[in-house]
Amino acid sequence: MREQRTPRPGSGPRRAGARAGLIVLGIVAAAVLAPSAPVRRAATTSKPSGPAPELARIRYWTAPDHTRLVFDLTGPPAGGPRYRFADSLTFEVYLPMTRKSPAVSTEFVGDSLVADIFPAVSDSGCAIRIRLQRATTPLGFFLAAVDGNPDRLVIDVPAPVNPEVEQAITRRVTELKQSKKLIVAIDAGHGGEDPGAIGHRRLQEADITLSIAKKLKAQLDLMPGVSAVLTRSGDYFIPLRNRVDLARRYQADLLISIHCNASRDRDATGTEIYFLSLTGATDEAARNVAEKENAADLVGGVSPDTGDDLLSILFDLRQNDTIRRSSELAEVLIDAVGADSRLVTRGVKQAGFVVLKAPEIPSVLVETAFVTNPREAAILRDAQFQAKFAELLANGIETYKNQHLRANSN
Ligand SMILES: [Zn+2]
Incomplete structure (x- = not known):
């Protein structure tokens, strides 16, 4: 979520300053001289005006x-x-x-x-x-x-296509499947050009999500019968659909997308867990959260010829069963993270998040806490809190595995 962003004057060359603003994606058609030159074309929506840029x-x-x-x-x-x-x-x-x-x-x-x-x-x-x-x-x-x-x-x-890298991924996918382990895809929200929400004392959502995601992977990999994969392992941008594609490529059994909440109200606090709604959000606030998380592709920059096959996924018949499983996972996880007395739980909610649209993978989005709340920003920065939060999520995943996966496979 990226409400209440603040510009970062003097920030390093790898950081994008950001503030709340109108979201418009315009692509200007590019002229090509060399026949072999690459170019992506789209309708012109932005006209130059004023002094030379x-x-x-x-x-x-x-x-x-x-x-x-x-x-x-x-x-x-x-x-x-x-x-x-x-x-x-x-x-x-x-x-x-x-x-x-x-x-x-x-x-x-x-x-x-x-x-x-x-x-x-x-x-x-x-x-x-x-x-x-x-x-x-x-x-x-x-x-x-x-x-x-x-x-x-x-x-x-x-990077030039490397058959060896492709073969290594295919081998890893086969190996994971044959292991019969529960495969959990962990998605650290934002990254690269898209720092996510900027919070108290310039705390960046993308940094916190990656840190918690890595800690969660470490916790899950220690559990018998569980193996985790990360959608991103460093500070770079990945379009939302590619995150879903990656989880599907690894044939993940669950997808957990980690985010931090933000609000203009510095007093807003608490943890929320979302699962997909195809028919509208729980309430106006939930709809706003999804809108802002879905805007990641506009901030991070998706090239214009990227299609959206997620729309067709919406009508997949498997989706209803997946949404039911997602809601079970969300309920188990919110109970698990509620064990930390530093957190207030705001409950399980629904909205139309793009990253939760894998048709066959129960998927939830965790809004860890508010980067804009000074007290929560302080705990989000704390590596021990991050590890504790990851541990609680891992406990929840274990509970879900024991209680629900057996029931669902019967
Ligand atoms: Zn986010």
């Missing part, structure tokens, strides 16, 4: 299968970007009629895909040279300003 900041994140480069602009792009390969390992982006802030200079990325980024200006625009470590085809698209994030040119640099 300036390249204000370069940010990047390393994910296991790609590196994301983000070029923040001070306004809508003045013209479509042009892409070309200067040689097989040098990819160039040209932004016409764009200036460059003096603060922007060479970025040494140095991960397995990108060596460095060198921006330069001429009279007619801004040229950005990206030196690649390996031959691959970057993909570029524009994102219009949203939720405190500026207009952005995004360049995703994918």
Whole structure:
């Protein structure tokens, strides 16, 4: 959830400042010079106006299968970007009629895909040279300003397809299935460009969710008959549908998505656990929580040609049974976390969260506590509290496994 975000002036290059704001996703069609140049096209929804935009900041994140480069602009792009390969390992982006802030200079990325980024200006625009470590085809698209994030040119640099990596994942999936263990997919909300809610003393939701998710995985992996997989293991953005796809690929038996709540009311406190509703939310507040969590794709930036096959999933006949199991899981987990006297439980609720739409996987979303409440922000930061919360969730999963999975398989 990302209510009450605050800008982060002076924050590091990997952090996106954010505040509550109008959510609009606009994609500007990109012009292509080189025939082999990658481009994604969509209807123009944002028209340049006013002075020429300036390249204000370069940010990047390393994910296991790609590196994301983000070029923040001070306004809508003045013209479509042009892409070309200067040689097989040098990819160039040209932004016409764009200036460059003096603060922007060479970025040494140095991960397995990108060596460095060198921006330069001429009279007619801004040229950005990206030196690649390996031959691959970057993909570029524009994102219009949203939720405190500026207009952005995004360049995703994918890792070349590696059959060995694919085979290793397939082997792992088979191994997990043959083990007959309960497979729990743990989803740490937000990450990368999307820091989630910003709370008291700039506490970032994405950091807390990852920390609790890792601790929960460690707890579950210690339990006999249980094995956990993480949808993300570092600070990078994953679209909501990819989180669901990953859980389905691992044939997870359960999905637990970890989040932190936020409110303009500093006094708001407590833990909520959600399961999917296909027909409306428990109440207005629950609907708002789902809307804000679902906006992650707009903030993090999903490229325009990403379809939404989750819509078809809605009509899957298995969904009703999965929702019943999800509600049982949510009830068991809220009882389990209620054992910590530092937390007030706000109960189990329903809303239309995209990340809970796997048709065959009982899925719940845990709003741990409020990052905007000074007392709860303090406990969320505390590694011992995070470990305790993970332990309580793990206890709940064990209870669910013992009480419900046997009943459901009869
Ligand atoms: Zn969240």
